[in-house]
Amino acid sequence: MSTVTVFGLCAAAAVGFGLYGLITNPQLLRKIIAFNLLGSGVFLLFGVVGRRGEAAGIGNDPVPQAFVITGVVVAFSATALAIALLLRLFQADGSTTLGSGTPPSVRSDPPGG
Amino acid sequence: MSIATLFEIVLVAVMLGLGIWTITVRETYSAAVGFIAYGLLVALIWVRLDAVDVALTEAAIGGGLSGVLLLGAAARLRGAEPRAATAPGKATRAAAAAVSVLTAAALATAVLLLPDSVPTLAPTVVANAWATSLANPVTNVLMAFRAMDTMLEKVVLLLAIIGVWSLASDNAWGGRPGPRHQADPQGILVFLARLLPPIGIVIGIYIFWTGANHPGGAFQGGAILASMWLLAVMAGLTDMPPVSSRWLRFVLVAGPGLFLLVGIFGLWLGPGFLAYPRTLAKPLILGIEVAMVLTIAATLGLLLAGAPERSVRR
Amino acid sequence: MSLARDIVTIAAVSAGAFFFLAGTVGLLRFPDTLTRLHALTKADNLGLGLVVLGLLPQAGSLRDGLKLVSIWLLGLLAGATVSQLIARTARRRETAR
Amino acid sequence: MTDFLTLALGFILAMLALGLVSILRGPEDTDRMMAAQLIGTGGIAALLLLGTVTGVPAAIDVALTLALLATFASIAFVKKGLSSLDADGTGALEEK
Numbered sequence: 001m002s003t004v005t006v007f008g009l010c011a012a013a014a015v016g017f018g019l020y021g022l023i024t025n026p027q028l029l030r031k032i033i034a035f036n037l038l039g040s041g042v043f044l045l046f047g048v049v050g051r052r053g054e055a056a057g058i059g060n061d062p063v064p065q066a067f068v069i070t071g072v073v074v075a076f077s078a079t080a081l082a083i084a085l086l087l088r089l090f091q092a093d094g095s096t097t098l099g100s101g102t103p104p105s106v107r108s109d110p111p112g113g
Numbered sequence: 114m115s116i117a118t119l120f121e122i123v124l125v126a127v128m129l130g131l132g133i134w135t136i137t138v139r140e141t142y143s144a145a146v147g148f149i150a151y152g153l154l155v156a157l158i159w160v161r162l163d164a165v166d167v168a169l170t171e172a173a174i175g176g177g178l179s180g181v182l183l184l185g186a187a188a189r190l191r192g193a194e195p196r197a198a199t200a201p202g203k204a205t206r207a208a209a210a211a212v213s214v215l216t217a218a219a220l221a222t223a224v225l226l227l228p229d230s231v232p233t234l235a236p237t238v239v240a241n242a243w244a245t246s247l248a249n250p251v252t253n254v255l256m257a258f259r260a261m262d263t264m265l266e267k268v269v270l271l272l273a274i275i276g277v278w279s280l281a282s283d284n285a286w287g288g289r290p291g292p293r294h295q296a297d298p299q300g301i302l303v304f305l306a307r308l309l310p311p312i313g314i315v316i317g318i319y320i321f322w323t324g325a326n327h328p329g330g331a332f333q334g335g336a337i338l339a340s341m342w343l344l345a346v347m348a349g350l351t352d353m354p355p356v357s358s359r360w361l362r363f364v365l366v367a368g369p370g371l372f373l374l375v376g377i378f379g380l381w382l383g384p385g386f387l388a389y390p391r392t393l394a395k396p397l398i399l400g401i402e403v404a405m406v407l408t409i410a411a412t413l414g415l416l417l418a419g420a421p422e423r424s425v426r427r
Numbered sequence: 428m429s430l431a432r433d434i435v436t437i438a439a440v441s442a443g444a445f446f447f448l449a450g451t452v453g454l455l456r457f458p459d460t461l462t463r464l465h466a467l468t469k470a471d472n473l474g475l476g477l478v479v480l481g482l483l484p485q486a487g488s489l490r491d492g493l494k495l496v497s498i499w500l501l502g503l504l505a506g507a508t509v510s511q512l513i514a515r516t517a518r519r520r521e522t523a524r
Numbered sequence: 525m526t527d528f529l530t531l532a533l534g535f536i537l538a539m540l541a542l543g544l545v546s547i548l549r550g551p552e553d554t555d556r557m558m559a560a561q562l563i564g565t566g567g568i569a570a571l572l573l574l575g576t577v578t579g580v581p582a583a584i585d586v587a588l589t590l591a592l593l594a595t596f597a598s599i600a601f602v603k604k605g606l607s608s609l610d611a612d613g614t615g616a617l618e619e620k
Contacts, residue, residue, distance in 0.1 A: 003121060007158055008224030010125040014132055016217025021136035023209035024201055029141050029186055033148050036179065037132055040155050041220075047162045048224065053233030056240075059163025059580075062250035063234040066259055069170050069251070070266045073332060076174050077273035080416040083186045084277040087419065091282070096190050116527050117577075120534045127541045134548070143548055146559050149597060150544055153567040156586065160574050165582040172586050176567070177593030181600040294603075301515075302599065305508045312501070313592050320589060328582040337589060340596040347603050433525055440532045440573070447536050447566065451543040454562075460554045467558050470543070471565045478536075478569045485576050494584045495572070498591050502565055505595035509561050512602040517554045 008048040014041030026097045028086050032079060039075045043068045121161065128154040142187045149180035165328035166251040169320070173336035181343075182417055245394045248326035255330065256398045260387045264376065267369040267405065270412045274365065278356050281421040287357030288425050290418035296349030306348030313341035321406050331402040335409030342414045353418050355425040361411065368408030372401050432484035439481030446474035460517040464510050471506035475499060526577055533573040540566035560601045564594025 018038025022031055046064045053061035090096055128151060135147035152175025159168035201209075238250045238258065245257045255263045281288065296303050321334025345351050354361050375397055379388040389397050446469050453466020479499040486492040540562065547559040568587045575583025 003118075003161065004227075005224065006118065006121045006125055007162065008227075009221050010129060010158075012217045012220035012224060013129055015220055016213040017129070017132045017136050019216055020209050020213035023212070024206055025136070026201065027141060029183070029190060030136075030144060033141075033144055033183060034136060036148065037135065037151070040151075040175070043167075044155070044158065045220065045224070047159060047164055047167065049227070050164065051162045052227065052231045053235060054163070055233045055235040056238075058235045058239065058250055061233045061235050062238050062254050063259070065164050065167050065251050066254035066262070068164075068167050069255065069330075069332065070262050072167070072170050072174050073266050074269050076179055076413075077270050077416065079179060080182060081273045081276045083182055084280050084420050087186060087189060088280040090190055116530045116534075120530050120537075123534045123537055127537055130541070131544070138548075143556065146548060146556050146601075149560065150563045153563055153590070156590070157567070157570060157574060160571065160580055160583050160586060161578060163578070163580060165580055165586060168583070168586050169589055172590045173593055176563075176590060177597055180597050184597075184601060301508050301511045302603075305504070305595075305599070309504065309592075309595065316588055316592060320585060323585070327585070329585060333589060337592055340593055344596055344599060347599060436525070437528055440529065443569070444532050444535050444539075447539045447569070450562075451539045451546075454543050454558075455546045463555070463558065467562060470539075471561065474536075475565045475569050478532075478572060482572055482576055487581055491581055491584055494588055498568060498572070498584070498587050501588075501591040501595065502568060505564065505591070505598060506561065509557075509595070509598040509602060512599070513554050513557050513561075516557070516602060520554070 004048050004051055007044060007051075011041045011044035011048060014038070014044065016041075028089075028096055029083070032082050032086070036075065036079060039071070043071055046071075124154065124157060124161070128158070142184070142191060145180065145183040145187045148183055149176055152176040152180060166249070166330065166333075169328055169330075169333040170336075173333050177340060178336060178413060178417060185417075185419075244391065245389070245398060247395065247398065249324060249328065249330075251328070252324050252330055256402065257389065257394070260372075260376075264369060264372045264387070267372065267408065270409070270416075271365060271369060274412055274415055277416060277420050281356075285421045285424055287355060288421040289353045289355050289423045290415065290421050291346070291353055293352060293423065294347055294349040300348075302348045303350065306345050306350050310341040310345055313337055313344075317341065317406075317410075321402065324402070325399070331406045332409055335406045336413055338406065338410035339413035339417070342410065343417060346414075346418075353415075356415070356421050357425065361415075364407055364411045365415075366408070368401070368405035371404040375401060435484050436481045439477045443474050443477030443481060446470055446477060450474060461514060464514055464517075468506060468510055471510075472503055475502045529573055529577045533570055533577060536566060536570050536573065540570065557598070557601050560594070560598040564590070564598060567594070 015038055018034050018041060021034030022038060025031055025034060046068050047060065050061035050064035051059070086096065131147050131151045131154065135144045135151060138144050138147065152171060155175055156168045156172040159171055235250070238253060241258070242248070242250065242253055245253055247253055317334045317337035320329045320337060321331055324330030324334070346353055375389070376387040380386045383390055450466050450470025453469065454463050457463045457466055476499050479495050483492055483495055486495060543562050543566065544559060547555050547562060568590055571583055571587045571590065575581060575587070
């Protein structure tokens with residue numbers, strides 16, 4: 001087995017675990033973590049394909065590398081925004097899930113202080 | 114099987130074990146810890162794949178900033194865990210497992226059946242490196258050949274920070290994010306927060322500067338600077354600025370703003386948007402990167418700090 | 428010359444690996460936070476230090492060597508500070524009981 | 525030489541995994557705080573060895589970055605632990 005095969009299969013497995021966690025975990029924070037896991041698997045697939053494209057003295061095709069760096073930054077921004085939304089939901093509603101059931105009684109903020 | 118392959122399998126096994134653990138463990142807090150370790154192992158894999166630029170980013174984000182972000186959220190939500198909602202039923206779980214296994218299997222098949230002829234853009238990148246006189250191919254792609262992506266990525270960071278700020282409650286609008294940390298003058302934390310940031314700032318600037326010719330760059334350097342800033346905040350040596358302050362907003366838009374200006378400049382004088390004049394390519398790229406490293410450090414620090422919580426009015 | 432370097436590397440890296448082993452065994456076997464912290468610092472300071480020492484002869488340039496040493500120094504600084512903080516937390520938790 | 529370093533690398537990784545298992549199971553929060561520290565040092569040692577084995581000298585820069593960010597993560601971790609202690613009502617250090 002070559003490096004590419006081992007890490008490629010690992011990336012596929014990471015995507016699978018991430019997807020499973022994303023669907024089955026009711027906690028929103030856990031969903032965010034699982035989504036990051038899924039994302040890292042996708043990025044690794046880029047890396048594996050880039051590794052195959054080694055040429056001209058560069059060990060890994062620089063174009064997918066640049067894509068992954070951009071992707072990591074965007075994923076981080078999305079994670080930060082998602083966590084801020086979650087914390088706000090918790091503050092307003094006391095819940096950490098998007099469950100059905102009783103409609104949340106949104107406590108309005110005290111009028112602008 | 115060679116020793117190298119054996120090592121790779123050990124690495125992958127530990128990483129996937131951590132991945133499973135992160136998904137299945139009961140406490141969210143532990144899952145966040147697991148995710149930090151996972152990020153570190155992913156950085157190791159990137160080094161093994163000879164993509165050191167990505168490894169640097171992953172070490173800075175996956176192992177560092179993302180982990181701290183998740184831990185902070187997990188610590189805050191801790192009390193809410195016991196009354197967590199019901200887990201999905203057996204049927205849902207089975208369906209989810211089936212979907213996940215199918216997806217993973219499809220990807221694995223794709224990996225195993227990759228065609229023998231390998232498309233690569235590496236020779237093209239190397240052949241065009243003269244245009245910028247930078248030796249790091251990844252920086253060339255990020256800052257010149259696909260500069261549009263990088264510019265828009267900075268805009269995404271900016272949008273994220275606007276999104277986070279707009280979640281502030283009415284009485285904290287425009288205020289300072291996070292709690293005020295009290296400095297304990299005798300404390301070990303204050304000692305560290307005085308000693309480490311100077312070293313960290315030097316290393317951050319080094320990582321940024323070396324990005325022209327070796328792995329590194331503005332984003333990775335900015336992440337280090339942001340962590341040093343937050344360390345000083347956590348030790349209570351300084352406070353987060355109110356998000357309504359002018360200079361802070363100026364720093365936040367400086368990077369993408371300068372990028373955009375240079376881009377329009379290229380449209381006006383040169384052949385197209387973001388086309389650098391040949392003689393000025395390197396100074397222009399460096400100028401954009403200097404502005405960007407500051408913007409990135411401020412943005413990452415503020416993203417980690419979260420929505421404003423304290424009013425500026427006393 | 429190259430042989431002498433390799434011998435230094437093998438000896439120091441083996442010793443470093445041994446301290447990582449010792450630290451891990453300590454973490455697994457010791458009963459409470461403070462003793463485990465004691466085990467952890469072995470892996471922290473000596474393990475990393477010996478690995479760095481072993482890699483120094485393999486470093487390509489003086490600059491790489493300096494970076495290696497500064498990594499170890501940073502590790503020492505972090506280890507000393509963080510274990511102090513953890514120990515303090517453990518102490519506070521115990522008095523709180 | 526490369527083979528020996530690869531072996532050492534695999535060994536340290538295995539130790540890291542074992543240490544993580546013991547710590548992550550750990551009943552106390554302080555045990556988990558140690559995890560962040562262990563990940564930092566073990567990971568740095570592994571990165572340095574990997575850089576030498578794979579012939580990527582720039583791995584040293586990754587290790588340098590990690591040394592700083594792992595310290596930051598550990599401190600953030602301990603701080604969070606301290607503040608959760610405060611939330612238990614044993615002291616008021618933070619939160620306004």
